[in-house]
Amino acid sequence: MDDDSIVFHGTLSQLLAKVESGEMIPKLQASHAPMCKFFTAYYVINGIRHVVPLVHGPTGCPLYMSDIVRTRECCEERGVPLEPTACTTLDESNVIYGGEGKLLEAVKEADKKYHPDLIVILSCCCSGIIGDDVESIAREAEEQVNCRVLALRSEGFGGDFRSGYEDAFKLIMELMEPPKKKVKGTVNILGARWGPTLTEFNEDMEEVKRLLGEMGVTINAVIAGGCTVDEIKRAREVELNASWCYDWGQKLGDIMQERFGIPYSKTGQPYGLRATKEWMLGIARPMGLEDKALEVIERETEQVQPYLDYLHEALNGKTAIIEISEFPGPIRALSLARMVEEFGAHPVVINVHPYTIKERMPSIKFLLETGVNPEIILTKGLFRLGSFRSSKETEDELEAIVRKYEDPIFFGNSARYPPCPVVNLTLLNPAFQPQYGFRGIKNIAALVRQALEYKDLPRSKLLRGMLYGPK
Known part of the structure; x- marks a missing residue:
C-alpha cells in the first residue's frame, strides 16, 4: 500500500x-458529519414505551423518525407495537408570528388522541431560531392534559450529537420520584438510547439479564431501551446503576450518583472472558454479591x-x-x-x-x-x-x-x-x-x-x- x-x-x-x-x-x-442534537435526543426519548415525541417544527423534521425509526426499525423489523410521532407542522405564518399557540393545541390533541403516559416536546432548528418557549408551554399544557409533559431544547444547531442524548437523559431524570424504599438486589441498566431499534441487540440484553439473574440481581429499568415511565419513576429505588455501554451510560450514571447518591458501576462492554468478569464483578462487589458472582463465573467459564x-x-x-x-x-x-x-x-x-x-x-x-x-x-x-x-x-x-x-x-x-x-x-x-x-x-x-x-x-x-x- x-x-x-x-x-x-x-x-x-x-x-x-x-x-x-x-x-x-x-x-x-x-458526509462524515455525525447526527445532530435533535436526532440523538429523539432516539433516547423513543426508548420509552407509550411516549409521544412531539416535534415542534415543519412536517419534514419527524419524517425519518416516524417512518424509519418507529415504523420500520421498531415495528416492522423488531415486532414492537407502532407508536406515534406527532408534529406541530409549522408554516410560514408560524415562523413569523410564533408557534407557541399551535404547540399548546398539539399537546392537547396528542393527549386526547393517543392517551400516552408521557409527551415530550422536541424543538427543532426552525422553532429554535424563532425562540418559541417550549418549556413554558410544557408546564402550561401539563395542567390541561392527563399525562406528564416535558420539553427538550433539541434544535440541531444547539449542540453536537452527544449533547442530544445527554440532555435527553437529564430530562428523563425529572420523572424519577423520591424512593419510597430501597429495593435490595435491583439495578438500572444505563446507556441504551434507541429503544427497540437495531442498535440495541435484544440478544445482548437477554444475556445481560441472564447473568444478573444467575447472581440474584433484578433489573428495574433499561434506560432508555424499551423502559416504561413507571420504571423510570422507580429508578431511584435501586441499589446500583450499571452500564449497557459505558460510553452512553457514563453521563447519566455520574449525574445520578452525584444527585441521588446511587453508586454507578463503571465497566466496559462484556466482550470476551476478561471483560465479562469485570462487568459482573463491577456489579456484584458493591452489592455484596462477589462470592455468588465468582461462583457463576467459574461455572460459566x-x-x-x-x-x-x-x-x-x-x-x-x-x-x-x-x-x-x-x-x-x-x-x-x-x-x-x-x-x-x-x-x-x-x-x-x-x-x-x-x-x-x-x-x-x-x-x-x-x-x-x-x-x-x-x-x-x-x-x-x-x-x-x-x-x-x-x-x-x-x-x-x-x-x-x-x-x-x-x-x-x-x-x-x-x-x-x-x-x-x-x-x-x-x-x-x-x-x-x-x-x-x-x-x-x-x-x-x-x-x-x-x-x-x-x-x-x-x-x-x-x-x-x-x-x-x-x-
Whole structure:
C-alpha cells in the first residue's frame, strides 16, 4: 500500500493526543458529519414505551423518525407495537408570528388522541431560531392534559450529537420520584438510547439479564431501551446503576450518583472472558454479591472452556483487522480489540474517525485507563468521502492494508473483500447473537471458526463489482 494513502498510523493514545490538540479534526463538514442534537435526543426519548415525541417544527423534521425509526426499525423489523410521532407542522405564518399557540393545541390533541403516559416536546432548528418557549408551554399544557409533559431544547444547531442524548437523559431524570424504599438486589441498566431499534441487540440484553439473574440481581429499568415511565419513576429505588455501554451510560450514571447518591458501576462492554468478569464483578462487589458472582463465573467459564481454547488456538499470533464501517461501531470496535488481544491476536482498528474520538472523549480515556490502546490506521478514503460506509476507495485501501500484515483476519462487515478470512459481525446475523457475555464467547468462536474453515471458498466477483465497481 502506498504510504500516501495513510493519514494516520499509530496508537489510540497518540490519536487522542492529535484530536485534543485539534490537529486531526477536519474543518469541512461533509458526509462524515455525525447526527445532530435533535436526532440523538429523539432516539433516547423513543426508548420509552407509550411516549409521544412531539416535534415542534415543519412536517419534514419527524419524517425519518416516524417512518424509519418507529415504523420500520421498531415495528416492522423488531415486532414492537407502532407508536406515534406527532408534529406541530409549522408554516410560514408560524415562523413569523410564533408557534407557541399551535404547540399548546398539539399537546392537547396528542393527549386526547393517543392517551400516552408521557409527551415530550422536541424543538427543532426552525422553532429554535424563532425562540418559541417550549418549556413554558410544557408546564402550561401539563395542567390541561392527563399525562406528564416535558420539553427538550433539541434544535440541531444547539449542540453536537452527544449533547442530544445527554440532555435527553437529564430530562428523563425529572420523572424519577423520591424512593419510597430501597429495593435490595435491583439495578438500572444505563446507556441504551434507541429503544427497540437495531442498535440495541435484544440478544445482548437477554444475556445481560441472564447473568444478573444467575447472581440474584433484578433489573428495574433499561434506560432508555424499551423502559416504561413507571420504571423510570422507580429508578431511584435501586441499589446500583450499571452500564449497557459505558460510553452512553457514563453521563447519566455520574449525574445520578452525584444527585441521588446511587453508586454507578463503571465497566466496559462484556466482550470476551476478561471483560465479562469485570462487568459482573463491577456489579456484584458493591452489592455484596462477589462470592455468588465468582461462583457463576467459574461455572460459566467451565462451560465455555472449549470455545475459549479454540479462540486462543485460532487467534494467537494473528493480526485482527477491525473496522467500524456499518458495524460494530467505534466503542464496540475498541472492545473487540481488547478481546482479540486477550486471545493472543494483535488488534489493528481501521478508520475510527477523529469526530468519534472527540465526541466520545471521556469513554476513550476510560478505555485507555483499562489498557485498551490498539494500533490505529486512518486512510484518505475516510476523510475524502467522509463516510463510515464502505466505498470503493476505502475497500481498495482495506485490501492493501491487509496485504501488509502476516496472517491477518478481518472483523467487520461481510460485504468487504479483504484477502483474508472475514468474521461477519454485521447486525443482520442473528444466528450468532448475542456477542456479550459467555454466550457471546460461543457465538464469536463460531464466527471465527466459520471464517477460517471457509476462507478458501471463492467469493462473488459479481457482488464485489456491484458494491465497489470493477478492479
